[in-house]
Amino acid sequence: MTTGAGDQPTLATLEAIVLAVTGGTPRVLCVDGDDLPRLPAGRPSAGDRTLELALRRFANEQAGLDLGYVEQLYTFGDMNRAGRDAPAGARVLSVAYLALVHETAPLAGSAWSDVYDLLPWEDHRGGRPPVLDDRIVPALARWAAKGSRVERRARAERADIAFGLSGAAWDGVRTLERYELLYEVGLVGEAAARPGTGIGLAMAIDHRRMVATALGRLRGKVTYRPVVFELLPEAFTLLQLQRVVEALLGRMLHKQNFRRLVEGAGLVEPTGERQATSGRPAATFRFRREVLRERARPGVAPTA
Amino acid sequence: MTTGAGDQPTLATLEAIVLAVTGGTPRVLCVDGDDLPRLPAGRPSAGDRTLELALRRFANEQAGLDLGYVEQLYTFGDMNRAGRDAPAGARVLSVAYLALVHETAPLAGSAWSDVYDLLPWEDHRGGRPPVLDDRIVPALARWAAKGSRVERRARAERADIAFGLSGAAWDGVRTLERYELLYEVGLVGEAAARPGTGIGLAMAIDHRRMVATALGRLRGKVTYRPVVFELLPEAFTLLQLQRVVEALLGRMLHKQNFRRLVEGAGLVEPTGERQATSGRPAATFRFRREVLRERARPGVAPTA
């Protein structure tokens, strides 16, 4: 079962979605493109034993970053996504990786973009973002009114589920579904009819789609793996921890319940130190590694 | 941030992990290799708009299968994994997809392998598999006793978490961690010192690793997405549904609670028909699509 002749040459690149959270703002590492910002990328060389090591190598070489947590995200290989510098007609395979760095990591010369500048409809921390009701919902309604009866039904259902409309609940994890829907509807700059009219900052090619994928993955993972700690310094207060989780989830959490969850699960242990805040000083904590042995799904956010 | 010269040519293939569940047995579609069985694979051609469409195309062309549910699994790109027919020194990128087909799908001329013949330590439906205590645990203990003090600690922790030893709970989802650990320890045929001594049926290259990845992904997904229905006929009894879920999870479920979960969540609706069984006839049900709108995470198995 192997296709014989006619194979096209394939170009493979690695793309890095490097995330950090600074002061309640989730940021993604970008580099300047000719026109739009793009994600840092590179190619694996023969010396790289694994793709992940290749990624770590060039993140270090080119941005001076020592990546902590790294996980493969998705491989993008649609035909129409080739960049300028790709041979026409060739398929470009991009293996995207999600990497998390600590707040204290050097910012190098590269630019960090606020994830919610890229995907403004995803941030519900200050309540429902106005752009949803002002622009997105009406546009979705127009879009869902087109086509045959069955088509209309399918479109409406898709929109409802993705954006939590007509009774469906907003699901933070469905970031990719939302981005792709907005793309189809023509509401994001990369696909907008007139330039400059899209919602959120545009990026090169399909890089914003990759960021959306990363955010969704991370939002899911936070609930069952202790990944947030990769974004925090060694010692942190519970409020700092909560702010980072909220930044990722894009919604506020109940403070008392959050503490109950985190402490009750044995996810953290007190360092014994305290840290001055703008109010009563807070005790600082560190991640408690033993939780991995004790709990099958040690998460820092409620499952819902 | 783009690596310049020295790029190596890259060969990309698509690998399909096609799963079905027949009579309580989860099976994966295999083709005969020169030596060991392998997964069906192919290459995307210029006519395939997306990788997923390419996969569907050649699954249809070559096995006569109409794939239902398809999801991208992982991209494997380690240096040492190249097959025979690859140019020496070139990196082979394999984008693996997980596909689910209904029990009634045509079996074609290809062979289906029992997933638990490949990964015998994963099936806990009949209690803890003997191979665990007979062979795996002792070998892990020997392996964990080697190296420096810190190394020994790290090894022991890894083994404990992966296999649920010394107090840790068995986590069905950690299939890949377990396979990789067994590989490192030399307990699987692909890596065994002497051929024929490995645990479970071996497959070509790293294909068994891919199956392990697929099983883990599916075990996780079952708890929050209604994917099982892709493996079942249109109408089914609740016991049939339960058996399929158990086959995937590799563990038994409490019947009454399972029914409560599935019916309570609105995941199924009665067809009105009944089906003869070896006891009292059972009502048949079908998947209820509307649940997607009602529940954010409509799963068919408890979260734990």
Add this chain to the structure above:
DNA sequence: CGGGCTTATACTCATCACGAGTAGTAGAAA
């Protein structure tokens, strides 16, 4: 034709996770 087998189906009970809220405490700044 009735006992015994198998499977389906209906409840109960205890525990725990989680959302939501009340109340009081500790330090800093004005």
Add this chain to the structure above:
DNA sequence: TTTCTACTACTCGTGATGAGTATAAGCCCG
């Protein structure tokens, strides 16, 4: 001393989940 901010300790109600008891409905076999 007041006031602000943030920390910390509880309580309550609901719903999910594990475990078990009880009953119903067909089938097979003697």
